[in-house]
Amino acid sequence: MRKDERDLLAVLRHELDLLEKGWYRSSSLPGGGWRPSFIFEDSATCINYACKEDSHPCSDCVLMQLVPPERRSERFPCRHIPLDASGQTLDSLYRQCDQREVEETVGKWLRATIERLEEERKAQHQEREQPLPGGDVAAGIPLSQKLHPKCANPACAAAFHWLEGGKFFRFRPDNDSSPAAHDVQHYWLCEHCSHVLTLVYEEKHGVVPELLWRELPIATAAEKGP
Secondary structure, three states: OOOOOOOHHHHHHHHHHHHHOOHHHOOOOOOOOOOOOOOOOOOOOOOOOOOOOOOOOHHHOHHHHHOOHHHOOOOOHHHHOOOOOOOOOHHHHHHHOOHHHHHHHHHHHHHHHHHHHHHHHHHHHHHOOOOOOOOOOOOOOOHHHOOOOEOOOOOOOOEOOOOOOOEEEEEOHHHOOOOOOOOOEEEEEOOOHHHOEEEEEEOOOEEEEEEOOOOOOOOOHHHHOO
16 A cells, blocks of 8 residues: 555544544444444544455554554554553553543543644744645545545545545535536545545635534444443
């Protein structure tokens, strides 16, 4: 697989959005009903989220830079990202805590990490005397503007393939819908992302992914089973 070119900040923002909207408590998740849903692993954040055949090594994932070097050979390295000063990780939380405690700890870590990365990025652009692009929302990139086209969800690593399903979207530059505007830009959401996301145009940010549900349904204990 080619290098994971996703923006770490965009990936973490996407993960926080899913967490806050109850994604990991939804019975509609892949594998829901027969095992718990795992943070990072059961969302587009995972580099293998859209893989149908050969999986990619975790060493290629953008999240690996957050994993301590001594833990990068683990089967699920993302479970060993330190989440607080005491060294709590997803691996330890899954062993000791309930879903609510896990989500609270991860949510707190995500917000702190996102804030730190935003400050670092802001400082870097100030040093270079460059404007900070993008605001707090990562926009999707048209298929024609990437050497290696991919899913328009910035947090998803799925490479574009004509025959692997998904959903196409067309937008005109600056959302110009007049007949005279011929430069239509095409975007693609992979098969997995298209079931939970759509693409919308925002004047400030451009074409961005949006959850199909503002808040995903939370499954009851009876729905999830034992």
